[in-house]
Amino acid sequence: MIQPDSYVRSLLKRSPGETVTARGWVKTRRDSKNVHFVQLNDGSSTTDLQIVIDQGVVPPETIARITTGACLSVEGELVASPGKGQTVELKAVTVTLHGGADPEHYPLQKKKHTLETLREIGHLRTRSNTFGAVFRVRNALASAIHKFFQDRGFLYVHTPIISASDAEGAGSMFGVSTLDPAAGAPDYTQDFFGRRTYLTVSGQLEAEIFAMAFANVYTFGPTFRAENSNTPRHLAEFYMIEPEMAFCDIHGDQDLAEAFLKFQISYVLETCRPDLEFLAKWYDPQLIPTLEAVVASQFERISYTEAIALLEKSGKQFEFPTYWGVDLQSEHERYLTEELLKKPVIVTNYPKEIKAFYMRANDDGKTVAAMDVLLPRIGEIIGGSQREERHDVLQQRIREMAHHGMKEESYWWYLDLRRFGGVEHAGFGMGFERMMMYLTGMKNIRDVIPFPRTPGNAEF
RNA sequence: UCCUCAGUAGCUCAAUGGUAGAGCAUUCGGCUGUUAACCGAAGGGUUGUAGGUUCGAGUCCUACCUGAGGAGCCA
Structure with missing residues (x-):
């Protein structure tokens, strides 16, 4: 050794x-x-x-x-x-x-090899200069994340990889089963867990359980999406960090997200300077100035309603029209953060129809206390919200979603948290590899994770 | 999943429908406290796969495979 x-x-x-x-x-x-x-x-x-x-x-x-x-x-x-x-x-x-x-x-x-070629020799690309730099940064970033939360007294919680909740709206999930697929129509009551189970798409609901006992907690683990996404920004298996804070509203949530992003960047700038310089030299000459600018910047904070107004008066022709009620498209987010404001942007208070059921309803009856943090070049890096802590409001919301297949009885424990000692709380999720892309200047997410899992790809 | 582009030597890329090439790598030789060393020579190809058009296809057409970019979904 x-x-x-x-x-x-x-x-x-x-x-x-x-x-x-x-x-x-x-x-x-x-x-x-x-x-x-x-x-x-x-x-x-x-x-x-x-x-x-x-x-x-x-x-x-x-x-x-x-x-x-x-x-x-x-x-x-x-x-x-x-x-x-x-x-x-x-x-x-x-x-x-x-x-x-x-x-x-x-x-x-x-x-010089192309990154595509190196991807095909995933067992050897680790010895290249580029992947040496990338994975040293990845190591440092993981360390920075733990340090950030540990220094603030957050409890690290391991939420389950195998989950029974079908996490409404979170996209396609990988099923987990020991039944013989050749044995005809599956009877999941006879399956290993006695019910239908999946690989987790989020640890948030379980993190909320811990936040209702340990106040400030975070998860940091693998997450799975069975979406057939073929883009440089999507993986079927990726890592996500999800802090959850009791006694916290949407404003505290935004403050933490901004401090969190800045800390990660500062930490890597300090500890991985030679690696960043190497990556800057070969992939993005503006890498280090850009990172330094973000640390020094104050994130722009605008509401969804303001964002729509800005887009409407921009005079720009977008492929997708903007009007109040539609979700922001990639081109819209990119315009806001890259062209108009030229810095990280936090967009808050989205229409409730386009956001998840657990987000706290605002008093206007139309919006929820959601927030998305947008970064130039990357787009959405963080999605979060203040959670609905009012039992009756949440229960009503779940019932409204019944036609989308949500079953109230599946959320009995989640509702229970609101019956016993509930308190306002908030949290967010950050894609670890998205952050890695931002820090390293790598343009394809498959080049910032050791062994990328994408549709049709699981060789190494 | 949809749209667009690409696939030629181990790698990075050339080649107007008319004899398939270069640089790097490799092997051999030379020179040299070198720095992606340098100089010379050699070997290396079913042009992604299967069909088709043509006197003739790397080049044109069809399908499929693989990869990349864009879109959707999102982190």
Whole structure:
């Protein structure tokens, strides 16, 4: 096992003269008359460690096998590098070749590959510079999220992956069953759980249970949608963060969402600078200035009604017409956040007809206390609301939705939370990979998750 | 799921309906404390699949497969 002081990242910071062992995978080898240069990387750093192997230290037949992709351990002395591009390098004394990578067949070459090609070698793309940077950022982002909530006293709750609630309106769900599909019409009362079950589309309803006991809670786990979505922004399996706060209204909800987004960006700017610089260089030169601008900005907050008014007087021709009562289309959201306001926008108080049943009804009788946070380039990154805490109002709403297949008896425990010690509360959901896209400048969501699950794709 | 575009060497891409090419990678040779090293040579192809039009198809037509972009749904 590599010890903390022996990661490539650590070795690059240590002083000349020390005897160390480096382990990792070869990026490339260059030969000179009396010396071989090997770029070694263990995934801890955007920068490789340069290994210098003098003629005779390693038998020629071993040198020949030290090719791109091979795995090595190298013991030697860290020395000041006379060459450009690095301050220290490792002068090899002992080289152990753990596994070669036949250059005739190893698909990762020391040249630029398209992201589409790398996606098809999902078991090897992790060794590329791009995915090294992406997954270090992903790791840091996950850490930032826990830190943000833990520092505020939020309780981390694991909501179930397998769920019986058919989460009305949340789109198609993956069924979970141990019944033999070949056995004809399924009788779910005989199924593993004695009822129809699904992979969760949201932990929110269960998070509300915890918020009614621990006040401030959050979930961070996988979520599944069986929608046949083929876009650069959708996955069938993705990660979602869902905070839920008791004693919180829609305004507190917005404040938290804004602070949350800014914290994540700041944290990654601080801890992953070299990775962001690499990503900026190859994918989006404006990446870092854009991120810094968001941290410094104050998010625009407008109501749905104001948003519609802004769109109507924009004079812009939209493919879909805008009028009060229709949901905002991608083109509308993009216009608001990218062109008109040029910063993150929080849109609140949507018509109740286009939002979920659990959102708190406003006094106007027409809108609910919903909020969507829109980011330039990404669109909706956060969707949330103040929840309906009034038992009778919620019950009435569920009954109104009966014709959509909602069954009041399925929500008995959810309604119970309003009968016993209910209080105003609010929360939101943030797509983890959407945030990753924003932070890394990656334009396809399949390139910010280790193993993307999309329609027709589950190879790795 | 709908619309649009694309599929040619391991990779990135050329090729007016008329002999299928280059760069990188690979192999071999040369040079060199190198930095996506450099110089030279060689090998490498059922042009996504199946049909069709044509004297002749990588190129035109049809269907299918795969990928990408846009839309819907959303996070």
